[in-house]
Amino acid sequence: MSLLKPSRWRVLPFYMVLYLGFLYLPILLLPVFSFNNAAATRFPLAGFTTKWYASLWGNREMLDAAFNSLVVGICVAVLSTGLAICAARAVTRYRFRGRRAANGLIMAPLFLPEIIVAVSLLMIVLQVGAELSLLTVILGQVVFCLPYSMAVLTAGFDGFDRSLEEASLDLGETAFGTFRRVTLPVVAPAILSSLLVSFTISLDEFLLAFFLSGTEPTLPVYIWGQLRFAAKLPGVLALGSLMLALSICLLVAAEFLRRRTERQLSTGAASHV
Amino acid sequence: MVLTVDQSAPSVDSGLPARPSWRRGEEAAGLALISPTALYALFLLGVPILTVVAYSFWTQNYLEIDRSFTFENYRIALTEPIYRDLLLRSLGISLVVSFVTVVVSYPVAWFISFHGGRHKNLLLFLITVPCWTSYLLRVMSWKMILGYQGVLNTGLMSLGVITEPIASFLYNSNAVAITLVHSWAAFAILPIYVSLEKIDRSLVEAARDLGDGPARSFLRVVLPLSMPGVVSALLIVMIPTVGDYVTPRLVGGKDGVMIATAIQAQFGKAANWPLGAALSVTTMAIVTVVAGACAILLKLVARRIR
């Protein structure tokens, strides 16, 4: 029996490294080949160059798409977080009929294939006679980001000692004042985290944007269009690497904020059950 | 905080009281608060999905929609060989992918939960970061890896392992499956990790105390108790992957086409919305049934472990 233990201990960390390698290496190939002085992604490598990155600057189309992505991302982040704040607060603080149903509806996109969400939204938009545009992309992506924002904010509100708000009221503050002076500051890191997460999701999101954008593409849609041209691949890789780097930075920031929330909230109240 | 005073509440003698005022205030406040979000989800998710279902029973004549009820679309979806094959292949791929990701991810989740120590959160974070990056970019990277002149082939050639590139890496179901496993592996970890964390460690210690070795105590205590997490993970991977669009388009070639391509075509060139709707509903229904069956099967297995 004890023979089994040491060998398992040795195997598992090795397996973890393999696993992490499996997860990261394919992604890391993007930056690797974005600095490669060749148009094809093959070994052996053909020398270091930054020309692919340089070529991005003059690319009007790409810059427009980047701008679109930025606008869409910010709108989605704000809208999704705003809606999720209301809903998360409602779900964690109040009891009302239909709470579970509403929560289920909001979280549903997690359990649906994205194409069905995309297709259904496309149908509705065209039925109503509206035009596909960045606005439709924003509206669609919010549906998709809401579950993630909800998850972050529900956790934020859940961990929030209810008696903090009661204490504030007890000390003479009004309901709105309590929200401003106690609730908001304590939940602020979760709000920021939600903003960052939904911005990142929107930035990277392809399918909904593909179905719902009109003449103005977002970055992923632009990249999709470029994939037909083999020669443009390294430029696309350079762009992709930049997006990758940005996403990772934003995610690290969001995680950092989430941890700070946890620390703050868990030590504010007394430690008894 | 809405405080109302209910002066009209009857006294004790008259039996059941009227609904206490605090409840009314709270319910109203809760409903008011959740309504913007719930309505948004209703109109931009609920209604569209219902529309899809409605369309699946109609017919499209060029630019006009004939709204008479019909099962024709479903007949086509379920019996036409092309769609039937696509459905089955998509199901098959998603089943394989979900089981493989769960099997591959379980040890990692176990390791982090039971032996992660202080670095648990960091490890978890490291594993989930790739999830949040662009799906499109990740699939692209696999296209680069598996291609005829891709990283894998040229790498193996320059190492001398093979003399000619292997064509069958890319543009088939296997490529789709591998890419999907890579994309979804980390998603599978989270539910498994959460349910492993919930397991009271003293249960494992009790099992050891009663004579089980590490392997037996794992099989008899940890595995059954973590089944809910495993089932969740399966669902989280199976349902979205069956309808995946990007992966089959980029790395599937002709042999790896999945149902999403057909669905998308109905809304693009083929312009047959009702058929697209029927295909969507069928896919959803079938994958739900299959997922449900897997869940029940696993729960039965878990219960039989003594």
Next chain:
Amino acid sequence: MSDMPMIAISGVNKFYGIYKALSEVSLDIAAGEFFSLLGPSGCGKTTLLRSIAGFETPSSGDIRIDGQSMLGVAPNRRPTNMVFQSYAIFPHLNVEENVSYGLKRLKLGTTEERRRVGDALDQVRLGHLGKRRGHELSGGQRQRVALARALVLRPKVLLLDEPLSALDKKLREEMQSELRALQKAVGITFVLVTHDQYEALALSDRIAVMFGGRIAQVATPKELYQHPLTRLTADFLGGMNFLSGKVVESAGAILSVETDRFGRLGIAAAASGGRPGDRITLGIRPERLRLLWDGERADHELQGRVTNRAYFGETTHLSVRVDGLEQPLSMIETNTYGADDLPIGEPIRLAYDPDAFVALADDETEDRIRKLD
């Protein structure tokens, strides 16, 4: 000197759905009193406290504070302040900012505000910790911040929701005497909720014992301990030996009761009264039974055998079997004379004081009374 109570609770009922949390609760609390609400979990004491604070609204009945009805008055406008069970220290503010939280609205100006905060912190002996945050404080320190924060607003009533339950025993005892001293120094009405009978007995001027949403008895600690009205109350406030007796004579407030081994006793009648022929429950506290050593004699003696012994450091709790009594008697003896060495099975003699017995309304009667409502 006004005779008007500071807090007047009349006929308060509280329902959650069909669950009745408070049932016809009426209570008067005098100004400057240290009043405790005592009872087991679920008895409604916290609900009552929160009703005074304004966080629960009674389904019926009224609560008046300093003569003013609190119907429809929100918690932030009541002359009460509360110390929460979890202390509710704002995690994003330091100690000084926490204490000055309620003062901000009063717009006192920085100097006055700072002075008041400083005074409040000094009063709870936290003057040196002003810049610290919640997670840098111990449990006892956080509790004192909560106290300072509430007291700085000079409320008419301070409400405390099990403030000491999270602290360990030694710290709890320290804080208990500090709370008492604080209340005397500040002079305002304190209402404390606790499930710890010793805490209530040690701190309070008066105690209201609650069971099942009702007030069972309101009295001073001594009165409550020595003359509990019902079996439930008696049992909750410490150990109690119960025995049954038959009423032989009834002369108004005094009953003559025949017991199995304790002879005929003259007892003050309980709330349920007693007619000749009735069987009633009597009680005597374990510490009122005394071990007789060696040649000691007493007027009222019994013989018995030690069946169990538990050592508590200062005291030993003994179980003594007496022939003719169904249940063994509980006794508490200090260990000065060797009670901790008594072997199991040892025959002993004990003395009792016939005046130390109380008649108790038993639970059946209580249930009957409860059902009538």
